Amino acid sequence: SQTIHQWPATLVQPVGSPLSLECTVEGTSNPNLYWYRQAAGRGLQLLFYSVGIGQISSEVPQNLSASRPQDRQFILSSKKLLLSDSGFYLCAWSVGPSLVTFGSGTRLTVV
Amino acid sequence: GQQLNQSPQSMFIQEGEDVSMNCTSSSIFNTWLWYKQDPGEGPVLLIALYKAGELTSNGRLTAQFGITRKDSFLNISASIPSDVGIYFCAGQLGNYGGSQGNLIFGKGTKLSVKP
Numbered sequence: 001s002q003t004i005h006q007w008p009a010t011l012v013q014p015v016g017s018p019l020s021l022e023c024t025v026e027g028t029s030n031p032n033l034y035w036y037r038q039a040a041g042r043g044l045q046l047l048f049y050s051v052g053i054g055q056i057s058s059e060v061p062q063n064l065s066a067s068r069p070q071d072r073q074f075i076l077s078s079k080k081l082l083l084s085d086s087g088f089y090l091c092a093w094s095v096g097p098s099l100v101t102f103g104s105g106t107r108l109t110v111v
Numbered sequence: 112g113q114q115l116n117q118s119p120q121s122m123f124i125q126e127g128e129d130v131s132m133n134c135t136s137s138s139i140f141n142t143w144l145w146y147k148q149d150p151g152e153g154p155v156l157l158i159a160l161y162k163a164g165e166l167t168s169n170g171r172l173t174a175q176f177g178i179t180r181k182d183s184f185l186n187i188s189a190s191i192p193s194d195v196g197i198y199f200c201a202g203q204l205g206n207y208g209g210s211q212g213n214l215i216f217g218k219g220t221k222l223s224v225k226p
Contacts (some may be wrong), residue, residue, distance in 0.1 A: 094214075100144075107151070
């Protein structure tokens with residue numbers, strides 16, 4: 001069966017520090033991978049999606065970037081965090097366009 | 112861009128009551144999905160609908176794919192405290208062009224149950 005792992009679960013980082021959130025998927029090949037952000041417990045904002053290794057599409061301009069170095073690995077990064085980067089970050093995967101499955105999320109607090 | 116209007120935004124109900132929420136759009140969807148998110152967790156898929164008019168149940172949950180393909184509703188019968196959470200609808204547009212599969216999410220319905 002397929003599983004998705006996302007870590008860390010919580011993170012507190014100072015303003016201006018770098019960020020790296022990692023997500024891996026097991027039990028499937030060539031999945032579509034996504035990063036979402038959720039603010040204030042409501043609404044899912046799609047940040048990045050990837051349909052293959054090295055293929056990243058950004059949905060909104062921002063202080064973040066994503067990379068997909070391996071088929072089932074998706075990384076969300078920032079060189080310098082802003083206060084406004086605080087939020088709940090969700091990694092997700094799908095095979096094909098629907099049935100998106102989410103990870104357990106990372107609560108990021110920038111202080 | 113396409114939008115889903117999900118309502119209500121929030122609701123408080125007494126334990127044992129039935130709950131209904133819905134999503135509507137001006138666009139036609141090929142798939143409707145309903146997710147539930149518990150506090151501090153990622154959303155979990157509850158029900159997936161693939162055909163107009165389809166009515167699908169998952170325990171006390173029932174969801175329907177609207178005949179016009181522009182709407183869907185989710186009903187929860189005999190609510191219990193563990194039903195608390197945020198419920199999201201999501202619709203997939205017909206013209207999959209690589210843009211995250213054109214899966215559009217509603218803004219969520221926050222359900223709170225009074226024990």
